Amino acid sequence: MKISKPYLIVGQGVAGTVLAHHFLQANIPFQIWDSPIHFNSSYAAGGIFNPVTGRKLEKTWLADELFDYLFPFYQQLEKTLNASFFYPMPLFRPFANAEMKQWLLDRKSEINHDFLTWTDDGVWVKQAGWVDVASLLRHSKNYFEKQGIYAAKTFQVADAMDFEGVIFCEGFHATQNPLWNKLPFLPAKGELIRFQSNEPSRDCILNKNGFILPLPDGAFKVGATYRWDEFTQTPTASSREELFGKLTSMGVSNYELLDTYVGIRPATQDRRPFVGMLSGNNRGIFNGFGSKGVSLSPYFAHTFTQDILGEKELQADVSIRRYSHLFSV
Ligand SMILES: Cc1cc2nc3c(=O)[nH]c(=O)nc-3n(C[C@H](O)[C@H](O)[C@H](O)COP(=O)(O)OP(=O)(O)OC[C@H]3O[C@@H](n4cnc5c(N)ncnc54)[C@H](O)[C@@H]3O)c2cc1C
CATH class of the missing domain: 3.30.9.10 (D-Amino Acid Oxidase, subunit A, domain 2)
Structure with missing residues (x-):
């Protein structure tokens, strides 16, 4: 792949940060800007990753792929940044009450999967834990600054012509960006x-x-x-x-x-992220990670990077192309 100008990643929340580390790994030249006038929701996150969801203790969407990818990704990133921010930790879900316990035990054979260990009081969830997102972002910012690829700047439309492509990782602020505000966000x-x-x-x-x-x-x-x-x-x-x-x-x-x-x-109405470049345009998006930025962004940064390099097309249910009708003139 021949890239003449660098890419621009707009936003250094967890989405922009994780994507930037994948670009470094893939040798895709880029700059990353983060606005001094917008707020960043990643600093508020508990940072928890949990492969189990809902009353019926189901595996979260794509749990096997996401969780197999995120462990080595964050562990390697700790080494790269020489910092500690990844904390695998067992998660305990007590039964809500005796009735719920019985309801779950009656269905145990249908419900059970590899992430669960059952006890008398509730279930233990394996492969859970948390990321100290504030620490990840601070260390990444220093790392990007040292490489001369970070700027505390707010993107303006005229900036786009200096870049091969502009990838918007603006979190909630995308809902106020005229380019993206038609997308079905549900913040x-x-x-x-x-x-x-x-x-x-x-x-x-x-x-x-x-x-x-x-x-x-x-x-x-x-x-x-x-x-x-x-x-x-x-x-x-x-x-x-x-x-x-x-x-x-x-x-x-x-x-x-x-x-x-x-x-x-930055949640979405169809509960799937918005990922990919618009066709015929040098604008792209990496957003819509809702309440799961920590567990979703590594795997999809990987698949987005593969898509940009022309190695493998993004899966249809996260691709921004599912909303291409909103961008036609
Ligand atoms: C209370 C709370 C608890 C949460 N707990 C968890 C949890 O336990 N686990 C989990 O995985 N997720 C959790 N989340 C969700 C998580 O915070 C989000 O998934 C994540 O923060 C989304 O990251 P982002 O990078 O898309 O957005 P942000 O973190 O909002 O980053 C966007 C960045 O873009 C910048 N920006 C915007 N516009 C521009 C522009 N024009 N130019 C330059 N820069 C710009 C902003 O300054 C900001 O830094 C929680 C969220 C909340 C609110």
């Missing part, structure tokens, strides 16, 4: 809090209508809320009450509130 504001307590376990992530995550500094995080009615960066009293309620329902009564984090998940 969801979320909050979580960091707290101090002696009560929760330090050995696992507890997952019961929310999560409690033990942090290396001795504190914990509890999350997360979802709302679809407003998209400001302001924490709300009602979300805080909801998070306190989650703590109570997970058996934590004594705690001290340390911090509140707010972000907006």
Whole structure:
């Protein structure tokens, strides 16, 4: 593949960061810009990756492929950046009540899969854990700066002509970009809090209508809320009450509130990411990772890179080409 000008990656959230590391690996020349005037939702993320979802303990979409890919990816990236931010950790899902326990046990043979270990009180989920996203982004930014490929700049339309292609990794802000605002995003504001307590376990992530995550500094995080009615960066009293309620329902009564984090998940109506270059145009997108940026972005950065290199076409259900009718003039 012959590339005369560099690519531009717009946005250094988890999506832009993970894509940039794949471009470095593939020797695709690029710059990465991150806007000093837009907020970044990745800093609010709990960073959890969890291959099990829903009442019926199903495997998440593409769990086998995603989780086989993400472990070596983040482990290698820790070495490259000489930093620690990847924390595999067992996740425990207690049965909600006796009735639910019986309901699940009656269906155990249909439900069971390799990610689950059953106990009397609930199920353990294997291959779960969390990424310290703030640390990943900070170390990556330093790494990109040292290579002279990072700038704290906001993309303007006229910038596009200097680049082979521009790939927008703007998270929620894509909903305000005239190029992408017709896409069926379904953003969801979320909050979580960091707290101090002696009560929760330090050995696992507890997952019961929310999560409690033990942090290396001795504190914990509890999350997360979802709302679809407003998209400001302001924490709300009602979300805080909801998070306190989650703590109570997970058996934590004594705690001290340390911090509140707010972000907006770039979720999509069809619950699939938006990935790929527009045809006949040098604009592309890597977005729509919703509440799963940490587990989805590595695998799809890999497949997007293969698509750009002409090695393998992107799978249809994530490709932006499924919305090509929105971009025809
Ligand atoms: C409370 C909460 C908890 C969450 N917990 C988890 C979790 O446990 N696990 C998980 O996987 N996910 C979690 N998420 C979801 C996760 O945060 C998102 O999937 C992820 O942040 C999306 O990353 P992004 O890079 O697409 O967007 P962002 O992180 O928002 O990054 C976009 C970047 O683009 C920049 N930008 C925008 N426009 C421009 C422009 N014109 N020029 C230059 N730069 C621009 C912005 O400054 C920003 O830095 C959570 C989210 C919230 C809100």
